[in-house]
Amino acid sequence: MPSPPTRATLIDVAKLAGTSKSSVSRFFGPERDKLSQSLQQRVAEAAATLGYHPNQMARGLKGGGSRLLGMMVADIRNPFSVAVMHGVELACRDFGYSLIVCNTDNDPALEQHHLATLAAYQVEGLIINAVGQPGQALLESGVPVVLLDRDIHHLDAEVIGLDNALAIDMALTHLAQQGYRSLLYVSEAPEHTSTRQARLDRFQKQADAMGFSRQTLMLSRQDIDTPCAGLAAFVEPHAPGHCAVLCANGNATLAMARCFKQLDVAMGPVGLMGIDELEWCELMTPGVTTLAQPTDSIGRDAVACLVNQLERRATPLAFHSRHSPRLLARGSTAP
Amino acid sequence: MPSPPTRATLIDVAKLAGTSKSSVSRFFGPERDKLSQSLQQRVAEAAATLGYHPNQMARGLKGGGSRLLGMMVADIRNPFSVAVMHGVELACRDFGYSLIVCNTDNDPALEQHHLATLAAYQVEGLIINAVGQPGQALLESGVPVVLLDRDIHHLDAEVIGLDNALAIDMALTHLAQQGYRSLLYVSEAPEHTSTRQARLDRFQKQADAMGFSRQTLMLSRQDIDTPCAGLAAFVEPHAPGHCAVLCANGNATLAMARCFKQLDVAMGPVGLMGIDELEWCELMTPGVTTLAQPTDSIGRDAVACLVNQLERRATPLAFHSRHSPRLLARGSTAP
């Protein structure tokens, strides 16, 4: 008994239920109540026996909207991105949208490619963790956009993410309380990433204001695995308990943790702290102090913000643009 | 100057190019060569000035296929899953498909929900990392399916993943070489997961054959964070250098690493080894020995296998079902 080679359609259901296309359509739309109980009954049965599900493609075609949202992630292998994506997924489901996720692998060309793809599938809105500056193409498409974590020049869209100034302030306050006086700030190259730039700026300004002595170390693509010389040079002239390393994100923290290990520098006597919580930060002796981002909330709020633009809601969804981190103090900042 | 509120359509392009819908359609399909050079020229220009891109939804409607693949991931926060997903993405792009990824968060109900959604969007094929046993619904939909890592009963689909028997054998051989004689095998509850069962079975059979003394520890949902008592009981009666813990996957390795730390058990004297490579395994002193899975290849081959079913290719794409792991020997198995 060969299974039906082609999926059941609206017409099949209508026939079986002895009614018209419109009624079946209504049954699956928002006007179900306008059908008599008996008709609803018949349609429901017919649909069930045929295993019918409305074809979203066809639905989208007729002005109904695709109910699809698109998400661009700069680096899918970054746990932070995945955590945010998880929040986005949850929220999408709550609001009745489906989600296509594209990973750009930090490649602006790929970003353009995926943008075109998403447009082709008629996504109704876009959540973008940008790598390049794809402003042009975006504006042309006219699709509502929300930016995640990173700003894009000349694009007037809401940016949802960490409150970078607050995060830096919290880090500096903690490090000061623990008695550190001299800081090394480690970041990936900030040139094209607004978030990195914002954190760096705040660090420089605030560290000075708080009387820290400070240096910075920029990780370039090549030496992300071996920035150890920079660490060695920083640590060498300092007495234990006086100097600490502050990492601008998870990647920087990982790179520095490797260096501490490679150079056999003791954590704590030399402080280590990072923005972004990672699985191993708690595991490693004596534990790495971090500022955890509320990734789920960030994801949810990005969707909420987008849905506000998509639907004219009686009471707009509440959301925050700048989220507060949570301090997880551990042994790496106990001198 | 308000941007065009509605995206350009085939007709707009046809008008501007002074030709008919069909010709424009051909231009964007596989029959572009059948158009005269001059016509191609005009269409290309018109499309460019209008910023036109074909609407995939509409294309899919008319038998052309959606060019969409669906992927279900049991746990998006598991680095292994993400790594495989990355391989899947790459392959999809190579073959000209787009991908909708759904995360089931290990919830069978959500799995059903997403399956319905993917069907609604007319995905042409499915790559499934199953959590439940969604065989029924799947067979009904009649969509080609490839299984990732985990088997589903009564579903006759190819399973792509690690060669579990080989992995266990490699682990046992390594542990024997390092001098360990007594093993504790740690796994999440294997009831509903074929992979876990396969690894466990092989472990029991092969450990006996190789003359190991053996025990097993099953992690349940509740105590995944505190299986330390089990570890303590295992370690207590053994002399250093004789006993080792073998973890069936990344989650188990993480749980055990936490216990080693909490109980202050020295790694090496008590061995620790796991299937699945994780970022921190190298970082933690003295390093955790793992069997790394070729995640990219697994993802690619899953797509290749699916595409073979979707397209009648002159020469079917080559792919492997059972992949070999790579041993990363580190300090945790140096007694």
Added chain:
DNA sequence: CTGTTAGCGCTTTCAA
């Protein structure tokens, strides 16, 4: 409440 009638944007015969 329910059915009829047009399309949505595109592909695809079938002629020209």
Added chain:
DNA sequence: TTGAAAGCGCTAACAG
């Protein structure tokens, strides 16, 4: 080579 016409599965007026 090119164009005209007939839908794909569904929604949305518009009548009954």
